[in-house]
Amino acid sequence: MNDLLKTRPRVLALLAFLAFAALLPGCGKNGASHLLVPTGIRPAPTDSSGVVFGYVRHDSVLYPDLLGAPYPPTVVELRHNGELVATDTASGSKREFRFGRLPSGLYSVNATAHGFFGSPTLAVSLLEGARDAGDLFLRARPESLNSATFIIGTMPNYTVDDAFMMFSTIMDQNTLGIWSYPNSLFPATTIAAGTYRFKFVTDFSSTPAHLIGWGGDSTVTLTAPVTNSPVRFASGPAQDIKVTFPTSGEWAFTLDERRLTFSITPAPAGPAIAARARTPR
Numbered sequence: 001m002n003d004l005l006k007t008r009p010r011v012l013a014l015l016a017f018l019a020f021a022a023l024l025p026g027c028g029k030n031g032a033s034h035l036l037v038p039t040g041i042r043p044a045p046t047d048s049s050g051v052v053f054g055y056v057r058h059d060s061v062l063y064p065d066l067l068g069a070p071y072p073p074t075v076v077e078l079r080h081n082g083e084l085v086a087t088d089t090a091s092g093s094k095r096e097f098r099f100g101r102l103p104s105g106l107y108s109v110n111a112t113a114h115g116f117f118g119s120p121t122l123a124v125s126l127l128e129g130a131r132d133a134g135d136l137f138l139r140a141r142p143e144s145l146n147s148a149t150f151i152i153g154t155m156p157n158y159t160v161d162d163a164f165m166m167f168s169t170i171m172d173q174n175t176l177g178i179w180s181y182p183n184s185l186f187p188a189t190t191i192a193a194g195t196y197r198f199k200f201v202t203d204f205s206s207t208p209a210h211l212i213g214w215g216g217d218s219t220v221t222l223t224a225p226v227t228n229s230p231v232r233f234a235s236g237p238a239q240d241i242k243v244t245f246p247t248s249g250e251w252a253f254t255l256d257e258r259r260l261t262f263s264i265t266p267a268p269a270g271p272a273i274a275a276r277a278r279t280p281r
Contacts, residue, residue: 076109
């Protein structure tokens with residue numbers, strides 16, 4: 001009995017040491033691969049994993065061709081508790097909007113685009129994972145489209161400033177939101193091969209007493225034919241576009257005000273062009 005009493009403190013000390021050693025880093029039961037999870041309050045992850053996504057849909061009743069790409073540039077805004085936290089843009093071939101790495105909470109999304117009413121605001125309650133916000137529908141607002149559009153440029157037979165609109169090339173709007181030249185009022189005129197600056201003018205901001213003039217050359221020179229290049233409206237500095245016409249000829253301009261794009265193609269052979277082609281040289 002005396003021997004047992006003598007060894008008991010040693011046993012207790014040994015057990016205490018083993019219990020302490022089990023808590024040291026690197027010991028098996030406290031390793032990262034162990035199935036036991038430490039108890040207590042842990043800090044929240046630094047990266048949130050919530051996602052809000054959806055699709056933009058434009059008025060296809062007035063604009064049937066907008067059922068397919070390219071889609072008008074549309075800005076989608078995400079708000080949390082009324083405060084703007086992120087934006088995304090749907091345009092071209094992209095109709096989806098997506099916001100990631102969001103903490104849980106109550107969000108709202110809405111969309112705006114030129115020539116359309118703003119979409120209704122959608123409320124989204126995000127807990128975790130991905131949440132489909134649905135479709136943001138934009139109704140056409142044709143009264144916001146321009147009432148007249150002109151092409152002015154450094155090409156021969158074109159005026160170079162909107163102070164002299166009476167001499168500029170007026171585009172025609174046969175289809176709502178789509179402008180074209182040549183047309184019945186202004187037939188095609190030959191453009192000699194070369195690089196020129198031009199712009200689409202939709203206002204009368206320049207006057208003989210206050211010539212706005214031209215901005216610096218565009219940093220990008222396009223080569224005709226041009227398809228769906230971003231448009232720059234109005235007059236004033238930095239609103240001009242540079243295009244190289246590789247061959248002399250008559251060229252057609254098409255401006256899509258809903259998509260904010262334009263294209264340049266060889267002008268179709270009309271009666272006047274066909275008549276000249278048949279004239280003996």
